[in-house]
Amino acid sequence: MRTATGTDEPALEVFPPGTGRAADGVLVVGGCRVDELAAAYGTPALLVDEAHVRATVRRCRAALAAAWPDAQVTYASKAFPATAMYRLMAQEGIWVDVAGLGELEVALGAGVDPATILVHGNAKGDDLIGRALEAGVAYVVIDNLDDVDRLEGRATREQRVLVRLNPDVAPQTHDAMSTGGQRSKFGLPAGLAREVIARVRAANLLTLAGVHVHIGSQIHDLAPFAESVRALRALVEELGIADVAVYDLGGGLGVPHLRGEHVPSLEEYVGTLAAAAREHLPPAARILIEPGRALVATAGVSLYRVVTVKRAAATFVAVDGGMGDNLEVSLYGQPFEAVIAAPRTAGPRAPERCDVVGQHCESGDRLVAGVELPAPAVGDLLAVPVTGAYTHPLSNNYNGALRPPVVFVGGGEHRAVIRRETLADLVRRDVA
Numbered sequence: 001m002r003t004a005t006g007t008d009e010p011a012l013e014v015f016p017p018g019t020g021r022a023a024d025g026v027l028v029v030g031g032c033r034v035d036e037l038a039a040a041y042g043t044p045a046l047l048v049d050e051a052h053v054r055a056t057v058r059r060c061r062a063a064l065a066a067a068w069p070d071a072q073v074t075y076a077s078k079a080f081p082a083t084a085m086y087r088l089m090a091q092e093g094i095w096v097d098v099a100g101l102g103e104l105e106v107a108l109g110a111g112v113d114p115a116t117i118l119v120h121g122n123a124k125g126d127d128l129i130g131r132a133l134e135a136g137v138a139y140v141v142i143d144n145l146d147d148v149d150r151l152e153g154r155a156t157r158e159q160r161v162l163v164r165l166n167p168d169v170a171p172q173t174h175d176a177m178s179t180g181g182q183r184s185k186f187g188l189p190a191g192l193a194r195e196v197i198a199r200v201r202a203a204n205l206l207t208l209a210g211v212h213v214h215i216g217s218q219i220h221d222l223a224p225f226a227e228s229v230r231a232l233r234a235l236v237e238e239l240g241i242a243d244v245a246v247y248d249l250g251g252g253l254g255v256p257h258l259r260g261e262h263v264p265s266l267e268e269y270v271g272t273l274a275a276a277a278r279e280h281l282p283p284a285a286r287i288l289i290e291p292g293r294a295l296v297a298t299a300g301v302s303l304y305r306v307v308t309v310k311r312a313a314a315t316f317v318a319v320d321g322g323m324g325d326n327l328e329v330s331l332y333g334q335p336f337e338a339v340i341a342a343p344r345t346a347g348p349r350a351p352e353r354c355d356v357v358g359q360h361c362e363s364g365d366r367l368v369a370g371v372e373l374p375a376p377a378v379g380d381l382l383a384v385p386v387t388g389a390y391t392h393p394l395s396n397n398y399n400g401a402l403r404p405p406v407v408f409v410g411g412g413e414h415r416a417v418i419r420r421e422t423l424a425d426l427v428r429r430d431v432a
């Protein structure tokens, strides 16, 4: 098999390591031929290279352990909140953060120890706060005064909390992925934080353990991360809470989606945070980091079948998925690569500039613009890499689409960890 390294197919650079082509040209991911996966699970399907997730998580853990004495990687599970992923993270010694009651239930159901769970949310309802307290989660991250009301009203034993501060740091990323700017709905500016902290300190059963900051997602530049650590510490001093021990520095590191694209590595990211921490935080601080995307994105590959090829204003290659299973393009304008993963028919094909589009009734339902594909034809399998984060959880039933299965692959083995939705699922909630 020809693998990504050393092929003349640069797009394979952004597929999981070890991805290559069998002698007949069929793409092989995690040791599995995609034509066999398509036969077993249908298309579209989200393939996840399990070994690559584990390797990425271990790299992150090792980098953080080497950089700071008391530190913990916490997986921002919103990126891929599936039972199998929660189990994997727990097996790897990773904590998880959840941002809703559903994520909390799935994590608990997967067997994640509540003492390793952080609860986020800018609008936590009574149900989420109640369940978090009942389960005994590690920390509830307070984002507003109403969180304090709810916690105070319901706590029956000590609950440790972090306070999410707004550092007024706006990294360069899509507006919809920027969360640390002054006008963000997330986090507390100094004035409000002061009130929250006074309330927490006065509450019998709440313990202020530390502070939290998160500036956004898909961030390619490390400087804002360092700046957020400095700003966080400045806020801590301004608020007179320098005695707190826990500094949760959030997540947000981006990943490369395109051939030749450079994004700092996990090691560089952790190194930047640790250097900023050495400069600004007490040496005994306990540091948490919350990467989501950077742990899972590059392990994912979306597998589609070409349904139509329309040669009009452009060559529109329409596949059997789209914004129903990948909202990253319509929400954030995220560019992706695409390759023909298994041509329907053998033989040489001339490259053609194409727009890969979805099957949904929206002009914005485009997966990849202006990609060169070898004369795509109906029935080809087409693969889009780096779809392991924020695709599965944002998948939807638009136009009655059935949400795709998630298939873990590795070492030539494969197993569905989430089945495809069925037509019966579509009406399961209809009551009249």
Ligand SMILES: Cc1ncc(COP(=O)(O)O)c(C=O)c1O
Binding pocket: 076, 078, 079, 097, 120, 179, 214, 216, 217, 218, 250, 251, 252, 253, 290, 291, 292, 293, 294
């Ligand atoms: C509080 C918090 N932590 C961590 C993350 C993870 O971000 P990313 O997946 O970009 O690492 C998010 C996502 O935006 C978040 O809201």
